[in-house]
Amino acid sequence: MVSTVSVSDASTGANVHGATGCVTIDLSALGRNYDRLAATVAPARVAAVVKANAYGLGIERVAKILSRKGCRHFFVAHLSEAMDLRPMLPRDAQVFVLNGLQPGRETACTEGGIIPVLNSMEQWRRWSATARSLNHTLPAVLQFDTGMSRLGFPPDERPALAEALRTDGHVEILFIMSHLACADEPDSDQNGEQLAEMRRIAVEFGGFDTSFANSGGVFLGDGYRGALARPGIALYGGAPTTGAPNPMEPVVSLDVSVVQVRTVPAGTKVGYGGIHVAKRQARLATIAAGYADGLPRSLSDRGAVYYEGVRLPIVGRVSMDSITVDVSALPEGTLTLGSFVEVLGPNQTLEDLARDAATISYEILTSLGPRFQRRYR
Numbered sequence: 414m415v416s417t418v419s420v421s422d423a424s425t426g427a428n429v430h431g432a433t434g435c436v437t438i439d440l441s442a443l444g445r446n447y448d449r450l451a452a453t454v455a456p457a458r459v460a461a462v463v464k465a466n467a468y469g470l471g472i473e474r475v476a477k478i479l480s481r482k483g484c485r486h487f488f489v490a491h492l493s494e495a496m497d498l499r500p501m502l503p504r505d506a507q508v509f510v511l512n513g514l515q516p517g518r519e520t521a522c523t524e525g526g527i528i529p530v531l532n533s534m535e536q537w538r539r540w541s542a543t544a545r546s547l548n549h550t551l552p553a554v555l556q557f558d559t560g561m562s563r564l565g566f567p568p569d570e571r572p573a574l575a576e577a578l579r580t581d582g583h584v585e586i587l588f589i590m591s592h593l594a595c596a597d598e599p600d601s602d603q604n605g606e607q608l609a610e611m612r613r614i615a616v617e618f619g620g621f622d623t624s625f626a627n628s629g630g631v632f633l634g635d636g637y638r639g640a641l642a643r644p645g646i647a648l649y650g651g652a653p654t655t656g657a658p659n660p661m662e663p664v665v666s667l668d669v670s671v672v673q674v675r676t677v678p679a680g681t682k683v684g685y686g687g688i689h690v691a692k693r694q695a696r697l698a699t700i701a702a703g704y705a706d707g708l709p710r711s712l713s714d715r716g717a718v719y720y721e722g723v724r725l726p727i728v729g730r731v732s733m734d735s736i737t738v739d740v741s742a743l744p745e746g747t748l749t750l751g752s753f754v755e756v757l758g759p760n761q762t763l764e765d766l767a768r769d770a771a772t773i774s775y776e777i778l779t780s781l782g783p784r785f786q787r788r789y790r
């Protein structure tokens with residue numbers, strides 16, 4: 414269960430369940446990120462991508478704040494996520510399932526009031542047949558593959574789809590969409606290629622609103638925005654554009670407690686495999702989170718945590734449940750059992766940690782494990 418405690422508890426590191434790590438989620442920063450994206454794309458609207466439990470932040474709290482901010486379009490990946498989300502939202506909000514309409518799930522979809530993103534003719538036919546059997550129209554979104562080869566109508570199905578749209582009135586298309594493969598890289602030629610393809614599709618299937626931009630796409634320029642932007646990571650404070658200053662406010666911080674402190678002489682090996690050897694006498698602290706909590710093993714002997722602005726390098730391999738850091742830069746006795754160090758926060762952004770772990774902010778966020786307490790402010 415996710416619990417909520419006050420900000421003062423967060424600042425002292427005390428917590429109600431004795432959890433040894435705490436993810437703090439700043440819901441007002443999340444709200445401001447939504448406002449900023451809305452202002453950037455206006456008069457287009459901003460949907461929220463809340464798949465994977467709102468990128469690990471907790472879909473219930475996130476959806477509540479965003480719907481209070483006026484968000485009425487929510488995207489998830491799976492029908493099961495949509496079913497969980499639907500009752501949390503106002504009636505006039507819409508929930509879309511990006512991964513499409515799975516065989517046998519049509520009734521669950523209609524009864525749950527969920528809107529499928531149709532990705533192929535096969536999915537179209539089943540949705541249309543469901544509408545016919547119910548004797549009314551059913552809403553859907555059409556997704557087109559514009560060059561990512563992942564989801565959406567492939568180019569060779571477009572003639573059949575155009576024909577179906579002319580002759581079959583059972584499916585009501587709310588808008589058409591596609592997804593960018595390289596939106597975080599403004600210099601990639603693929604962005605312009607996908608935009609050109611999206612424009613061809615918008616002409617071929619005239620009269621529908623379009624949805625194209627994810628977080629990165631919002632910052633690629635007006636041409637990419639369509640009528641409905643679909644940011645995920647930018648809402649949660651991740652950088653939309655690789656290598657550029659991040660216009661979003663950080664939302665997530667992570668603090669982990671110290672479970673043991675020791676001083677070791679020069680030549681001492683640290684951790685599994687003994688891959689790290691202390692060059693001189695060192696003070697080490699072991700903190701209570703490891704790869705089972707989503708701190709990747711690729712951080713072994715790389716990267717750092719912080720304490721009051723002081724960098725504490727990770728030494729040796731990341732274990733399942735713990736990481737050892739060199740705290741020699743702090744005056745002796747500064748860290749004791751129960752002290753909390755910063756893994757994500759003012760001194761270390763998501764992107765910093767992701768870079769050291771040779772991954773991306775998305776993977777860091779969605780991996781933060783259930784053993785961390787979640788606190789909302």
Ligand SMILES: *Cc1c(COP(=O)(O)O)cnc(C)c1O
Nearest residue numbers: 462592627628629643644645646
């Ligand atoms: C995940 C996803 C998004 C959100 O992407 P971000 O890069 O997090 O903004 C938007 N559209 C689709 C189709 C997605 O799968």
